[in-house]
Amino acid sequence: MISFLARRNTRVGAIGLLVGLALAVVIPFLPGIGQGSGLFALTACAIYSLAALAAGILYGRLGLVSLMQIALVAVGGWVTLRLYYATDLPFELVAVAAAVVTALIGTLLSLPALKLSGLSLAIVTLMIAGGIQVVITATGFPNGGTGFFGRLPAGTVPDTMPRPTWGASDDAYFRYVAVVVAVVFLAVWWLLSSRVGRAWAAIRQGEAGAITLGIPVTRYRILALLLTSFITGLSGALLAANTGVLDSTGTTFSAQQSVLLFATVLIGGTFSLSGAVIGGIFFYGVPVLLQAWGVSGDLVFIILGLGTIQAITTNPIGIAGSLAALARRWRTPRRASRAREVTA
Template sequence: MTKITPSGWAGTIFFVVMILALPSLSGGQWIKIFTSTSCFIIAASGVAFMYARLGMVSLGQVALMGVGGWIMLRMNHAFNLPFEINLAVAGGITMVFGWVLAIPALRMRGLYLALITLMAAGGLEVIFSTYRFPNGGTGFWGVMPSVAAPFRRPAIATSDAAYLRYVMLATFLGFALIEAHRRLAPGRAWAMIRRSEAAALASGVNVIYYKAWAFGLSGFLAGIAGGLLAGGLGLLDAATFRASESIMLFALAVVGGARFWLGAVIAGVLYRVLPALFNDWSLDADLTLVIFGAALLHAIITAPDGLSGQIIGLFSKRKGQS
């Protein structure tokens, strides 16, 4: 039986408390902000584990969220299927997109890999801007000029507060999925590949297979995140899935700390909650870019494990002194 670490117990307790308390403590607009924050936490966890476990930089995660959101909206308006089936289809097809994206990138690392994924994100941005997201129309694209048709949420999460709990539970399950991979054969293979691809090959590890597995898992998480975001908003806009947003999400995953689950939470909070707070304070939300830039410099220079690494290190020191 796999042992749950103290960090794992802390994360579980954290999510249980947040699932129970956060929707009750939040107002209408903030419930929607926290819902989208949870969606971006799922996406950030996907790009973070690829960087932490394999050293691969993927700059197309938010674009893949758009793919998942597009499929979720199209499934919702075209078929009378349960929400969970639509979500699984969105995650599965986006996982295939992740594999397709991996084909030219499997033998590349560093700058070249980042550029390929960024170019793919730019191409998807153009598609989203040109053809828009389905809103209940007919035809393949499902777009109509009139008001969008209503989106069907899960029967157990029709209200905004209930849907926030639903999304937060999905976030927890996403972290559990990554942790399961880390502890099983894929995680051991990824660790060897990150240390040395040559040594991994000599040990019989199929490097291409496990890299493709990582891209697929990251794409699946992005698709789930995009599908859940579509359920929260009811309609998506191409501006949400610009290529520059993928760069921002990756940078914030580094700031938060790619090796820890808390890092993805910090990334999502910085990405969605901080700009919303600035708007509430009547400040220009673009000022957050200055903060993000300073935080990224701080992480690169003094905190290789990000803010979460510093937080965990601080608690470890206090525990050792007590």
């Protein structure tokens, strides 16, 4: 049943992605949205949808609960800033290199927990996220200084990483991010429709059954860790370019934020690519919207807590799955009506 829902919602998600890419071209021209803080928030939502996608792949396709995705976003951002200040490479190469380094680090850190699942894996990955938070808080993010850590002396105005040439302005960078996100999502859609995706679905159904079918479970799990860590590292690179400088206190990339991201993924829908987009909006957009309304952003913990309970108990397919089901129910009577008209 789960694999059927995953395949069906993946097809729906691909259509949604194409619609989203078309909207990305139009949004910057909308009054009140395509400028200033509103467009910045939408760009951040799109970036965090990549991290949500990674968490959704691990849980929705393999049943693995990873609570360190935001920590890996920090790793990707750190490596991006360090490479930018240390080299003259264009942003695209820096971003890919940062994603590769993050993929290696994320996979190596996860190897001891490779045989774990459920609550055990969640606890281990949460501890890893806490450890990364401690390291980031102690070292800070590179800001133009010399040495391995690239830190300027205290009291010095930090350097700011510029955006890529094709995304210098706010609206241009939004489109830049939208294209990157769409390419990644479409690549994942293709992968989930391939033999790899079918193998992951079999592992999700039951590891013993997958082994019986001759599927090398460990190999496919490592592949999933590499892919999701790569995607998360790319998210960190895009975030570093969006802000130019990252928070050195570590609060933005705390272990608590990783838990919050996983909750938004459950609410959005782990079996659908569109659910990752909804997760990114809930993770970053909802707190920003609450603050714009004069409400404390901490209220998001109550909202997402209730939403997570509802997703776990009554709606495992999430918002994206529910919307797809509503669309199918709406289309079915129309098709039946047209069929009767043709018969008549």
